[in-house]
Amino acid sequence: MLTISGNQVTSIKMGSLLERTESERIFEQYLESREIKWERLTDVSYKHPDYRVLHNDQACFFEVKEFDHPPVKPVGCLNPCPPIREKITQARKQFRNYRTNCCSLVLWSKSIYRTLFVDTVAATAFGQSMFIDRRAGELGSEPSCYRHMGSAELRKDQNTTISAIVILAPYQLDHLWLEMWRVLERKQREGVQITPWLQFEVLGQLPMPAPRYSFAGTIRGMVIENPFARVPFPPGLMTGPFDQRWRMEDGWLRLASLGSELLKLREEGVPFIYL
Numbered sequence: 597m598l599t600i601s602g603n604q605v606t607s608i609k610m611g612s613l614l615e616r617t618e619s620e621r622i623f624e625q626y627l628e629s630r631e632i633k634w635e636r637l638t639d640v641s642y643k644h645p646d647y648r649v650l651h652n653d654q655a656c657f658f659e660v661k662e663f664d665h666p667p668v669k670p671v672g673c674l675n676p677c678p679p680i681r682e683k684i685t686q687a688r689k690q691f692r693n694y695r696t697n698c699c700s701l702v703l704w705s706k707s708i709y710r711t712l713f714v715d716t717v718a719a720t721a722f723g724q725s726m727f728i729d730r731r732a733g734e735l736g737s738e739p740s741c742y743r744h745m746g747s748a749e750l751r752k753d754q755n756t757t758i759s760a761i762v763i764l765a766p767y768q769l770d771h772l773w774l775e776m777w778r779v780l781e782r783k784q785r786e787g788v789q790i791t792p793w794l795q796f797e798v799l800g801q802l803p804m805p806a807p808r809y810s811f812a813g814t815i816r817g818m819v820i821e822n823p824f825a826r827v828p829f830p831p832g833l834m835t836g837p838f839d840q841r842w843r844m845e846d847g848w849l850r851l852a853s854l855g856s857e858l859l860k861l862r863e864e865g866v867p868f869i870y871l
Contacts, residue, residue, distance in 0.1 A: 617660070617662055618662060618704070618706060619660045619661065619662035619702070619704035619706075619764070620636075620646060620660050622704055622764060622815055623646075623647070623658070623660050623702055623704070623764060624636075625815060626764065626815050626816075626817065626836075627647075627649065629815070629836070630834075630836050632649055632651070632833075633649065633650045634647055634648070634649050634650075635647065635648045635649075635650075637657075642693055643689055643690050643692060643693070644657075644690060644693065644694070645657040645658055645659040645687075645690045645691060645694065645699060646658060646659055646660045646690075647660065649833070651830050651832065651833045652830065652832065654698065654830060655697055655698075656697065656698040656699075656700065656759075656829075656830065656833060657691065657694050657697055657698065657699045657700070658699075658700050658701075658702050658762075659686075659687040659690045659691065659699070659700075659701050659702065660702040660704065660764075661683040661686065661687065661701065661702065661703055661704070662703075662704045662705065662706060663679060663683075663703070663704070663705040663706060663707055663710035663712075664706050664707055664710075665706070665707040665709060665710075666707070666709055666710075669709075670709055674709065676710070676711070676713075676716050676720075677716065677719065677720045679710060680703070680712075680716070680717055680720040680721075681720055681749055683701065683703060684701060684720070684721070684749045684750075684755065684758070684761070685749075687699075687701040687758065688755055688757065688758070691757045691758065692757075694757070695757045695826065696826075696827070697827060698759045698827045698828070698829060698830065699757050699758055699759055699827070700758065700759050700760045700761065700762055700819075700829060701758055701760075701761045701762065702762045702764055702817075703717065703761065703762065703763050703764065704764045704765070705765075712763045712765060714763065714818055714820065714840075714842060714849070715849070717761055717763060717820060718820055718842065718844075718849045720749060721748065721749050721750045721761055721820065721822070722748045722749075722750060722844065722849075723747055723748030723749070723751075750822045750824055751824060752824050755822070755824075756822075756824050756825055756826045757825070757826060757827075758822050758825060759821070759822055759825040759826075759827055759828060759829040760819050760820060760821050760822055760825070760829040761819075761820045761822070762817050762818065762819050762820075762834065763817070763818040763820070764815065764816075764817055765815070765816060765818065766813070766814065766815055766816075767811060767814045767815070767816045767838050768809045768810065768811050768812045768813070768814060769809060769810040769811055769861070769866065769870060770807075770808075770809055770870075771808045771809065771810070772799075772802065772804075772807070772808070773799075773870065774866065774867075774870060775802060776795065776798050776799050776802060777867055777869070777870070779798050779802070780794070780795060780798060781867075783798075811838065811857070814838050816836060816838035816839050816840070816855070817834045817836065817839045817840075818839065818840040818841075818842065819834050819839070819840070819841045819842065820842045820849070821841065821842065821843045821844070821852070823843070823844045835853065835855065836855050837855040837856045837857035837858070838855045838857050838858055839854075839855040839858075840853070840854055840855070840858070840871075841853045854871065858871045
């Protein structure tokens with residue numbers, strides 16, 4: 597919890613004083629791991645976001661939403677966009693009285709049926725076809741296109757209070773999948789066409805030692821900036837070692853920055869799809 601006395605700012609953990617959702621606990625853990633001062637808003641009589649963060653004397657507000665398992669198990673084709681759109685609509689109401697501040701929606705998923713990919717969230721936010729810059733020259737690095745059927749949620753005339761959408765997610769590097777990618781890269785250089793079936797075949801041929809992961813238990817934030825926001829998301833906020841930041845430029849959603857640890861992994865040859 598953040599308290600202000602004169603010019604002094606201190607951070608006090610909320611502990612178990614208030615009942616919190618899983619997403620709120622994870623968000624607080626993330627903030628504390630980055631030594632970011634925060635306050636949970638509870639004493640406001642009108643609709644309000646969940647958290648206030650003080651960054652370089654700027655107050656930034658965050659509404660945290662989580663996805664649980666759907667009431668009925670989905671069968672067949674699953675459209676991931678409507679639940680995301682619903683969260684954006686809910687957050688807009690919470691931010692109504694904070695329009696002159698930086699306001700961001702944080703998304704966390706507890707369900708395999710609500711996996712949050714950057715392109716899916718961005719397509720829901722900005723609509724139409726979403727082109728993603730995947731870093732040219734890597735295996736499977738051709739710009740991908742995600743077709744979103746429906747109007748954009750973040751536009752010049754709508755939701756300009758939302759400065760960014762932040763995907764909060766676990767991160768770990770799976771060394772078995774990394775080895776599979778290296779085998780496929782060699783095959784691609786030899787002129788072999790890479791198909792999903794070949795990926796499964798290669799994975800099945802690899803030795804299966806005990807699972808080995810790096811950075812297990814890491815929580816990171818992937819920030820998708822809203823180019824139409826009244827107040828931009830601060831450049832120095834949520835820039836942890838495993839964080840990503842994405843920005844719309846000329847119709848493309850481009851990677852604006854990578855955290856320091858991800859940059860090291862990239863220099864070591866880890867493909868972008870595992871960053």
